[in-house]
Amino acid sequence: MDKRYPLAKTASLPSLARAGRWLGLASAAWALAAGAAQAQVTVRIGEVNSYKAQPAFLEPYRNGMQLAVDEVNAAGGVAGKKLELFTRDDNANPGDAVRAAEELISRERVDVLLGGYLSNIGLALADFARQKKIFFLASEPLTDKIVWQNGNRYTFRLRVSTYMQAAMLVPEAAKLNKKRWAFVYPNYEYGLSAVSTFKDLLKKAQPDVEFVGDQAVPLGKVDAGSVTQALADAKPDAIFNVLFAGDLTKLVREGTTRGLFPATPVVSMLTGEPEYLDPLKDETPAGWIVTGYPWSTIQTPEHAAFLKAYRDRYKDYPRLGAVVGYSAIKSLAAGLAKSGGSAQPDKLIAAFEGLQVDIPFGRIQYRAIDHQSTMGAYVGKLAVKDGKGVMVDYQYKNGADFLPSDEEVRKLRPAQ
Numbered sequence: 001m002d003k004r005y006p007l008a009k010t011a012s013l014p015s016l017a018r019a020g021r022w023l024g025l026a027s028a029a030w031a032l033a034a035g036a037a038q039a040q041v042t043v044r045i046g047e048v049n050s051y052k053a054q055p056a057f058l059e060p061y062r063n064g065m066q067l068a069v070d071e072v073n074a075a076g077g078v079a080g081k082k083l084e085l086f087t088r089d090d091n092a093n094p095g096d097a098v099r100a101a102e103e104l105i106s107r108e109r110v111d112v113l114l115g116g117y118l119s120n121i122g123l124a125l126a127d128f129a130r131q132k133k134i135f136f137l138a139s140e141p142l143t144d145k146i147v148w149q150n151g152n153r154y155t156f157r158l159r160v161s162t163y164m165q166a167a168m169l170v171p172e173a174a175k176l177n178k179k180r181w182a183f184v185y186p187n188y189e190y191g192l193s194a195v196s197t198f199k200d201l202l203k204k205a206q207p208d209v210e211f212v213g214d215q216a217v218p219l220g221k222v223d224a225g226s227v228t229q230a231l232a233d234a235k236p237d238a239i240f241n242v243l244f245a246g247d248l249t250k251l252v253r254e255g256t257t258r259g260l261f262p263a264t265p266v267v268s269m270l271t272g273e274p275e276y277l278d279p280l281k282d283e284t285p286a287g288w289i290v291t292g293y294p295w296s297t298i299q300t301p302e303h304a305a306f307l308k309a310y311r312d313r314y315k316d317y318p319r320l321g322a323v324v325g326y327s328a329i330k331s332l333a334a335g336l337a338k339s340g341g342s343a344q345p346d347k348l349i350a351a352f353e354g355l356q357v358d359i360p361f362g363r364i365q366y367r368a369i370d371h372q373s374t375m376g377a378y379v380g381k382l383a384v385k386d387g388k389g390v391m392v393d394y395q396y397k398n399g400a401d402f403l404p405s406d407e408e409v410r411k412l413r414p415a416q
Contacts, residue, residue: 118189118190119190
């Protein structure tokens with residue numbers, strides 16, 4: 001052995017153990033510090049939706065959300081905090097939606113919840129938010145129960161509701177002066193709510209109206225032939241339709257083949273939205289009175305800016321889902337700015353009550369009394385142009401003008 005290089009002393013096992021424990025504690029402390037730093041500089045948004053079941057609406061919706069997140073972050077975030085978006089699919093099932101929300105909270109440590117497309121899922125997520133005491137912005141589900149009968153302090157809703165859309169359509173329906181009305185709708189919360197409200201409001205506008213038949217069909221499983229025949233057998237003077245997506249396409253094709261359309265006037269919810277109108281192409285039923293989104297001909301500065309940003313980013317035109325997703329993130333950003341960057345539920349709730357937000361449709365407000373936004377919708381007629389379905393003779397209806405009085409809302413909404 002070379003005496004110039006004596007063997008180093010071997011560390012004792014207890015010393016190694018102490019060093020290991022020290023390193024472990026140091027690593028844990030570093031991880032906690034990193035996590036705390038992350039929490040201080042980001043707001044984590046957990047989003048749950050039916051991406052696989054309803055891609056026509058929700059793929060543009062996700063694009064709209066991401067565009068807004070990137071715009072907010074590029075501008076420095078909110079109160080110095082960047083937005084992080086975590087999405088989960090709910091398989092169009094309320095139980096799966098709740099499990100996804102639970103996983104977002106426990107694993108991803110999200111600060112707020114966002115999303116919902118189908119109304120029954122929106123209700124499930126709203127109740128989950130109430131139980132967990134976490135802020136939830138219901139972006140798309142349309143049922144009135146979310147803000148009224150089942151409303152809770154933790155839940156706000158962006159999209160124009162079934163009541164609001166029915167209230168926008170009823171004056172146009174009354175102008176038709178048709179006495180016998182039949183109805184076709186998906187047999188779940190959204191369809192039931194839409195038809196119930198339309199009947200109530202039409203009866204007030206036209207007391208002599210008669211309701212001669214309801215066709216409630218399973219969502220995504222319409223037997224268009226039998227439904228069309230049943231509608232024809234009722235001999236209605238007019239029809240109110242609430243079907244959408246593939247069910248709508250099947251109804252239009254079968255009804256046209258059998259001569260039900262265009263002979264019978266139709267008032268239809270959602271049908272003017274590009275998600276559901278575009279697949280019809282030259283089969284679009286001209287003359288139907290609809291709510292929708294005539295994206296190509298809206299001439300407002302707010303929409304022009306959004307349209308350009310969306311087309312520049314995605315090389316495609318926006319659908320209504322893109323507007324909803326974009327507006328949902330912009331709403332959260334505005335609420336966080338008002339709360340000083342805090343996602344703590346009580347502070348964010350206080351910020352959202354009365355909050356004003358600029359979206360592609362103009363300025364909206366989240367009402368303190370029921371947490372419903374005043375986002376509106378376009379109402380017009382369908383026509384065919386260059387082999388495609390379009391909306392014509394349309395007007396934008398401000399949602400604030402189509403909501404019940406505060407007194408009525410207090411009767412509908414449970415005391416907090």
